[in-house]
Amino acid sequence: MRTDERAAAKLRATIFDVARHAGVSIKTVSRVVNNEPNVREATRDKVRASIDALHYRPNAAARGLSAKRSFVIGLIYENSEEFSYTKDLLSGVLGACETHNYSLLLRPLTLPSAEVSHSIHSFIRLTAAEGVVLPAPIGDMPEVMQVLSGLDVPVATISPKHPRSADISVYCDEADATFRLTEHVLALGHTHIGFIKGHPDHRASHERLAGFTQALQTNKIGLDASLTEDGFFTFESGRQAAFRLLRRERPPTAIIATNDEMACGVMHAAHELDLHIPHDVSIAGFDDTAVASRLWPPLTTVRQPITEMAEAATSRLIQRLIGDEPGAPEACSPGLFPCQLVIRRSTAARS
Amino acid sequence: MRTDERAAAKLRATIFDVARHAGVSIKTVSRVVNNEPNVREATRDKVRASIDALHYRPNAAARGLSAKRSFVIGLIYENSEEFSYTKDLLSGVLGACETHNYSLLLRPLTLPSAEVSHSIHSFIRLTAAEGVVLPAPIGDMPEVMQVLSGLDVPVATISPKHPRSADISVYCDEADATFRLTEHVLALGHTHIGFIKGHPDHRASHERLAGFTQALQTNKIGLDASLTEDGFFTFESGRQAAFRLLRRERPPTAIIATNDEMACGVMHAAHELDLHIPHDVSIAGFDDTAVASRLWPPLTTVRQPITEMAEAATSRLIQRLIGDEPGAPEACSPGLFPCQLVIRRSTAARS
DNA sequence: TTGTAGGCGTTATCAG
DNA sequence: CTGATAACGCCTACAA
Numbered sequence: 062m063r064t065d066e067r068a069a070a071k072l073r074a075t076i077f078d079v080a081r082h083a084g085v086s087i088k089t090v091s092r093v094v095n096n097e098p099n100v101r102e103a104t105r106d107k108v109r110a111s112i113d114a115l116h117y118r119p120n121a122a123a124r125g126l127s128a129k130r131s132f133v134i135g136l137i138y139e140n141s142e143e144f145s146y147t148k149d150l151l152s153g154v155l156g157a158c159e160t161h162n163y164s165l166l167l168r169p170l171t172l173p174s175a176e177v178s179h180s181i182h183s184f185i186r187l188t189a190a191e192g193v194v195l196p197a198p199i200g201d202m203p204e205v206m207q208v209l210s211g212l213d214v215p216v217a218t219i220s221p222k223h224p225r226s227a228d229i230s231v232y233c234d235e236a237d238a239t240f241r242l243t244e245h246v247l248a249l250g251h252t253h254i255g256f257i258k259g260h261p262d263h264r265a266s267h268e269r270l271a272g273f274t275q276a277l278q279t280n281k282i283g284l285d286a287s288l289t290e291d292g293f294f295t296f297e298s299g300r301q302a303a304f305r306l307l308r309r310e311r312p313p314t315a316i317i318a319t320n321d322e323m324a325c326g327v328m329h330a331a332h333e334l335d336l337h338i339p340h341d342v343s344i345a346g347f348d349d350t351a352v353a354s355r356l357w358p359p360l361t362t363v364r365q366p367i368t369e370m371a372e373a374a375t376s377r378l379i380q381r382l383i384g385d386e387p388g389a390p391e392a393c394s395p396g397l398f399p400c401q402l403v404i405r406r407s408t409a410a411r412s
Numbered sequence: 413m414r415t416d417e418r419a420a421a422k423l424r425a426t427i428f429d430v431a432r433h434a435g436v437s438i439k440t441v442s443r444v445v446n447n448e449p450n451v452r453e454a455t456r457d458k459v460r461a462s463i464d465a466l467h468y469r470p471n472a473a474a475r476g477l478s479a480k481r482s483f484v485i486g487l488i489y490e491n492s493e494e495f496s497y498t499k500d501l502l503s504g505v506l507g508a509c510e511t512h513n514y515s516l517l518l519r520p521l522t523l524p525s526a527e528v529s530h531s532i533h534s535f536i537r538l539t540a541a542e543g544v545v546l547p548a549p550i551g552d553m554p555e556v557m558q559v560l561s562g563l564d565v566p567v568a569t570i571s572p573k574h575p576r577s578a579d580i581s582v583y584c585d586e587a588d589a590t591f592r593l594t595e596h597v598l599a600l601g602h603t604h605i606g607f608i609k610g611h612p613d614h615r616a617s618h619e620r621l622a623g624f625t626q627a628l629q630t631n632k633i634g635l636d637a638s639l640t641e642d643g644f645f646t647f648e649s650g651r652q653a654a655f656r657l658l659r660r661e662r663p664p665t666a667i668i669a670t671n672d673e674m675a676c677g678v679m680h681a682a683h684e685l686d687l688h689i690p691h692d693v694s695i696a697g698f699d700d701t702a703v704a705s706r707l708w709p710p711l712t713t714v715r716q717p718i719t720e721m722a723e724a725a726t727s728r729l730i731q732r733l734i735g736d737e738p739g740a741p742e743a744c745s746p747g748l749f750p751c752q753l754v755i756r757r758s759t760a761a762r763s
Numbered sequence: 764t765t766g767t768a769g770g771c772g773t774t775a776t777c778a779g
Numbered sequence: 780c781t782g783a784t785a786a787c788g789c790c791t792a793c794a795a
Contacts, residue, residue: 073537075772086782091774099780118537122482123772125473126787140503142702148495155518164517164539167506186424186469188515296706325706332708351493352703355647355676357683426788437766442790450764474788477771 074115083111094119121164133164134375135190137181137199140169143322145350146196146367150219153371154194161379166190170199178204185212192217192378194371198262200227217378219370222264224396228381231374231396235265235347238363238400239272239319240279242345245361245404246315247280250411251343255306255313257292257299257323266294269319269347288313292323299323303330307342314342314411321346321353324360328407339409349403358406366398373398425466434462445470472515484515485726486541488532488550491520494673496701497718501547501570504722512730517541521550529555536563543568543729545722549613551578568729570721573615575747579732582725582747586616586698589714589751590623590670591630593696596712596755597666598631601762602694606657606664608643608650608674617645620670620698639664643674650674654681658693665693665762672697672704675711679758690760700754709757717749724749 076094080087085108092100093108100108111117125131136154138147158165168184170177184190185208192215199205200218206226209216217229224230246254256273259266270289277284290302299318306313307330318324324346328338336342338358346353349364373396427445431438436459443451444459451459462468476482487505489498509516519535521528535541536559543566550556551569557577560567568580575581597605607624610617621640628635641653650669654677657664669675675697679689687693689709697704700715724747 073772077772087773088775088782089780092781095774101780104780116537120477120772121538121540122473122476123787124774126471126477126771126789127773127775129774129787131473144495144499144702147499151518152491152520155520164515166515167502167518169503169506186467187472189472329708351495352706355703356707357680428788438789439766439791440764443765446790452764455764471788474771475790477773478788478790480771480790 073120074117076117076119078115079108079111079117082115083108131189131191132162133166133188133190134158134379135166135168135184135188135193136196137168137170137184137193137205138196139199140171143350145352146348149367150196150371153368153373154375156368157372157375157379161376161383163191163379177202178208181205181208182212185209185214190214191382194375194378195219195221195227196371197221197264198260200230201262201264215378215381217374219367219374220264222262222267229374229377229396231370231377231398232264233365233370233398233400235268235363235365235400236272236275238365238402239269239317239347240276241272241402242317242347242361242363243273243276244280245402246317246343246345246408247276247282249315249343249408251313251315252282253285253311253313253315254288255303255316256289257302257306257316257318257327258289259319259323260293263294265347266319273317292319294320294322296322296326296329299326300330301326303327304334307331307334307336312342315344315408316342317345319347321348321350321360321362324362324407325352325356328356328360339407340412343408343411345408353403354405356407361405361408362403364401364403366400370398424471425468426471427468429466430459430462430468433466434459482515482540482542483513484517484539484541485509485730486517486519486535486539486544487547488519488521488535488544488556489547490550491522494701496703497547497699500718501722504719504724505545505726507719508723508726508730512727512734514542514730528553529559532556532559533563536560536565541565542733545570545726545729546572546578547722548572548615549611551581552613552615566729566732568725570718570725571615573613573618580725580728580747582721582728582749583615584716584721584749584751586619586714586716586751587623587626589716589753590620590668590698591627592623592753593668593698593712593714594624594627595631596753597668597694597696597759598627598633600666600694600759602664602666603633604636604662604664604666605639606654606667607640608653608657608667608669608678609640610670610674611644614645616698617670624668643670645671645673647673647677647680650677651681652677654678655685658682658685658687663693666695666759667693668696670698672699672701672711672713675713675758676703676707679707679711690758691763694759694762696759704754705756707758712756712759713754715752715754717751721749 076087079090166188195218197220200221216227218227220232292298292302346362349362353360353362427438430441517539546569548571551572567578569578571583643649643653697711697713700713704711704713
């Protein structure tokens with residue numbers, strides 16, 4: 062018997078083996094495997110039993126070849142130093158891929174680079190990815206979007222500057238989060254607050270600044286524009302901005318950096334100036350990266366549900382690929398997610 | 413013409429299109445694509461030109477189906493909180509996969525878990541991975557190795573406890589690195605040094621302890637066993653161990669934690685006890701994770717060439733899969749890598 | 764050095 | 780509801 066031969070040779074059972082075992086045709090097995098209609102329930106059970114008995118798993122290559130689909134999702138991300146964002150991202154995207162039986166292929170990008178377009182083009186051609194997930198700031202790069210739309214590949218963006226630019230996009234209410242973060246600082250008695258902006262290419266930068274100014278307005282605190290410094294989401298830019306702020310004649314009693322990396326830089330600057338945190342200056346960050354809880358004092362910050370956002374974006378992307386009715390509940394899942402304020406000891410009442 | 417139809421329909425060119433364009437048979441095209449011998453140079457050039465002209469890319473599914481290979485490498489890793497290790501790992505493995513035209517599929521594991529065997533089994537069956545890369549501590553889990561050898565999948569381990577347990581393995585001279593780290597601390601005048609061990613399941617723990625005791629011996633410093641505390645590579649275990657050490661009647665003037673996570677814990681403990689670093693106590697870690705340079709003061713630690721190790725392990729694995737002669741230079745690349753001492757400001761001369 | 768035939772394990776088409 | 784048969788694009792074996 063051929064089936065036995067296979068088993069003896071440790072070969073995987075094929076759809077033919079299952080069909081023979083169940084006494085049906087391969088097409089019926091195929092129907093069962095793919096949850097297609099038009100199979101009597103009894104037949105379906107019989108086939109399922111055979112599948113279990115033979116430990117049958119469909120061959121991905123054959124399936125892809127025949128169906129002209131790759132069942133591959135591509136994740137294109139910036140291969141930056143800070144990795145906890147990517148870690149959470151990966152968890153979410155991978156989770157969604159697994160539940161939908163898709164494979165995930167990675168394409169890290171080292172920015173800035175002149176070869177981005179080419180790199181992405183060959184990535185798509187080679188992997189035949191059916192759709193790609195683009196976390197910030199990749200989803201905001203015009204050349205990337207151009208290549209992708211030229212290749213006719215559906216895209217899901219995470220935290221893009223312009224939600225409308227992609228087929229699917231998810232983001233956070235970062236303005237609201239920064240608003241709440243600022244109110245927390247204000248509630249501690251600080252009125253002279255330094256603010257370090259993020260890289261202008263990120264949606265996040267504008268959102269966060271907006272939330273900050275909004276909070277000042279709401280609380281009737283005049284905005285001192287000179288207390289708002291440029292930053293680029295890097296450690297060193299945060300450190301430099303902090304030096305500028307802390308060496309002022311009348312330095313701020315609290316500094317809000319728009320990400321944890323820069324908040325680290327602020328802490329270093331404060332230490333270098335022999336300032337005590339939070340006694341002399343309160344410090345807050347944004348992102349709740351792994352370092353935030355490791356610093357001393359632990360950093361007050363904001364956590365975004367990155368994993369959930371990534372999972373939602375990917376699920377919606379796959380649903381679109383499969384062609385599910387857009388009326389399905391998941392397809393309508395909101396693109397806007399809430400952030401969570403994480404208060405630690407780096408912020409304290411004004412002394 | 414069929415070729416034109418394809419172009420019009422935006423379909424990828426196939427091997428037939430290239431063959432027709434170049435005026436040869438598909439087998440010749442196949443030979444050129446796979447760099448097989450027995451093709452006249454002129455013919456080869458002609459085919460290459462056609463490949464370029466038609467933007468031909470072999471269809472991975474068809475190739476895999478026919479050749480009965482998946483061209484997939486699996487990476488099974490622990491999905492822990494600390495991710496910079498995994499980040500470096502990923503870079504290396506991905507790099508090697510790309511240069512050899514393999515795809516990388518990920519399987520994060522949340523430990524401890526009772527379903528590890530099952531998870532890995534279905535991962536391999538589903539992805540048909542030809543080989544897997546196992547970073548520590550996954551490569552030391554007997555049930556994992558058992559499943560994999562039962563499935564007859566070649567394995568490359570990174571920093572395993574027993575290098576011989578896998579087909580291929582790479583590791584670092586962590587004992588030597590810890591020896592040098594300890595000598596650095598000794599050179600600063602410290603003779604009363606606390607040491608926090610790592611999780612006993614990791615090869616690293618034993619190596620690092622060995623390097624430490626060796627350094628003490630070499631420098632004729634008596635080993636005070638009571639200054640060696642248990643730790644498990646976690647932040648909290650480091651913090652607790654530090655409390656035990658620093659509350660002693662005669663506390664150590666320096667503490668070596670066997671990873672950065674625990675060193676963070678030591679720093680927190682020191683701060684909580686109002687001790688100044690490095691004035692009251694010098695602190696060193698191991699791994700040079702992202703946090704190390706962000707802490708204040710920046711942490712003295714040891715950097716392992718994780719990326720290079722991962723790349724080497726993966727390359728060797730793939731070469732084995734391809735069946736290259738083991739005499740090839742890369743195949744003989746050493747399994748032992750050097751570590752680098754990174755001296756920062758958390759260690760200073762004894763006061 | 765080059766080409767031909769057959770098959771890899773699915774899914775799609777269309778007939779029963 | 781079910782099944783025979785033809786793709787899908789490539790590689791291996793064997794011829795020429």
